[in-house]
Amino acid sequence: MKKSLILVIVMIMLVVAGCSNSNAGNSGKSDNVTNLTMWSMESRNKNIIEASIAEFNKANADIQIKAEFFEDEALKTKMKVAIAGNQLPDLITYWSGETFDTLVANNMLGDITQQLNADVAFKDDVLNGGLETFAYDEKNYGIPVLFSGVSLWYNKQIFADNNLTPPATFDELLTVVDSLNENDIIPISVSGKDRWPVLHWYSYLAERVGGTEPFELAKSGEADFTQESFVQAGELLKELAIDHKGFVNGFLGLDYAAAETLFTTGRAAMYLQGEWAMDAFLDDEISKDIGFVTFPTVEGGKGSTNVYHGGFGVGMAVSAKANQDAAYKAIRFLTDSAQRKEINEGANISPMKTAGLEEANMHPLSFEYDTAISENLDGFFSYYDQSLDAKRADQFLNVVGAIVSQSDSNVAEELAKVKK
Numbered sequence: 001m002k003k004s005l006i007l008v009i010v011m012i013m014l015v016v017a018g019c020s021n022s023n024a025g026n027s028g029k030s031d032n033v034t035n036l037t038m039w040s041m042e043s044r045n046k047n048i049i050e051a052s053i054a055e056f057n058k059a060n061a062d063i064q065i066k067a068e069f070f071e072d073e074a075l076k077t078k079m080k081v082a083i084a085g086n087q088l089p090d091l092i093t094y095w096s097g098e099t100f101d102t103l104v105a106n107n108m109l110g111d112i113t114q115q116l117n118a119d120v121a122f123k124d125d126v127l128n129g130g131l132e133t134f135a136y137d138e139k140n141y142g143i144p145v146l147f148s149g150v151s152l153w154y155n156k157q158i159f160a161d162n163n164l165t166p167p168a169t170f171d172e173l174l175t176v177v178d179s180l181n182e183n184d185i186i187p188i189s190v191s192g193k194d195r196w197p198v199l200h201w202y203s204y205l206a207e208r209v210g211g212t213e214p215f216e217l218a219k220s221g222e223a224d225f226t227q228e229s230f231v232q233a234g235e236l237l238k239e240l241a242i243d244h245k246g247f248v249n250g251f252l253g254l255d256y257a258a259a260e261t262l263f264t265t266g267r268a269a270m271y272l273q274g275e276w277a278m279d280a281f282l283d284d285e286i287s288k289d290i291g292f293v294t295f296p297t298v299e300g301g302k303g304s305t306n307v308y309h310g311g312f313g314v315g316m317a318v319s320a321k322a323n324q325d326a327a328y329k330a331i332r333f334l335t336d337s338a339q340r341k342e343i344n345e346g347a348n349i350s351p352m353k354t355a356g357l358e359e360a361n362m363h364p365l366s367f368e369y370d371t372a373i374s375e376n377l378d379g380f381f382s383y384y385d386q387s388l389d390a391k392r393a394d395q396f397l398n399v400v401g402a403i404v405s406q407s408d409s410n411v412a413e414e415l416a417k418v419k420k
Helices: 002-022 043-059 072-084 098-105 111-116 120-125 154-162 170-182 198-210 211-218 227-243 258-262 273-281 287-290 323-333 339-342 364-376 390-405 411-415
Strands: 034-040 063-069 089-097 141-157 186-189 268-273 291-292 307-318 379-380
Touching: 034 043, 034 072, 034 323, 043 287, 043 323, 043 339, 063 291, 063 323, 072 098, 089 098, 089 291, 098 120, 098 198, 098 258, 098 307, 098 390, 111 120, 111 323, 141 154, 141 273, 154 291, 154 339, 170 227, 170 268, 170 323, 186 258, 198 227, 198 268, 198 307, 198 390, 211 227, 227 390, 258 268, 258 273, 268 273, 268 323, 273 287, 287 291, 291 364, 323 339, 390 411
Parallel strands: 034 063, 034 089, 186 268, 307 379
Antiparallel strands: 089 307, 141 268, 141 291, 141 307
């Protein structure tokens, strides 16, 4: 009887222990340790972030982070599977925009408003618009990790050799393009195969023509993309790409790496990209020949040269299923200026007011770019393909491709194809 009773007690204990482990939750709590999984698209800064994670794990024996890093498209694919199965990682570094908002709307991300409100000094140090970018119904769901600003990069040596001045207006841009073509120099390198680099050109022209309001109206459904400013922007893009042959020959089949190489080897005079492009400049001899200007104005347009295409495009968030206190502690540590100092001293722009950057640690071009944006930034407008829902984003990418590839394309008819 005693042996039977002992056996029953042991079996009950095993069952209870099994139930305890099976209810560990998404954060995988075991042995009083909360294990947090993390996915990030910041693969180029992997070593720096892994060092921060190691520092956090060493200082927090009860919370351990394990991270995986992915290239952009690989993470997007992995996220689609995770969203379908409601199996997000505990921590995620992801793009702002429609997909992020969808995650919030479907209760898949944790609300960090209360933690941020209690963390006043940190909250107040985020640049204006940073937390708002990752807010939904006035609640916070993410912390920005960088600010992005797209500029027109140019080769100073090519411009000097051809007595050219960096264009401040669209008309000046066309004049520069014509002169470069006459001298058998590729005016602009752009990846048409990836589509979004061409969309940068269109988006900037649309903002310089009509300001930011038309896009906000179209995004919300109060208007569509056949508004006059969008049509005019399409005509200007067509004029640049087709009539003046501004883009490198065969650009529609050119991928990002090939387009970048044309510029970094001095074969193309101009290149429209964000601060991430500096990665290809900074450690190369050509960096001394690289300059930048804000995107040109359009005569009679409403847009300002100090309004950049970009914004707070990437932020860090936590899964709604994660241990919220542990997860916030982790992202608060990883987004702190001290942890991201080395990243922001490279080809990045800090989203914080007090980034703690040291000019002595920075490449002159990187410091010049960071300083120019922080001193002149009046505002920003988001990437169209990230701001719109997936359906309209893909339609827009296709439509812009059609506009620049067909001399007889009807811009208004093409833009009418972008609809919910």
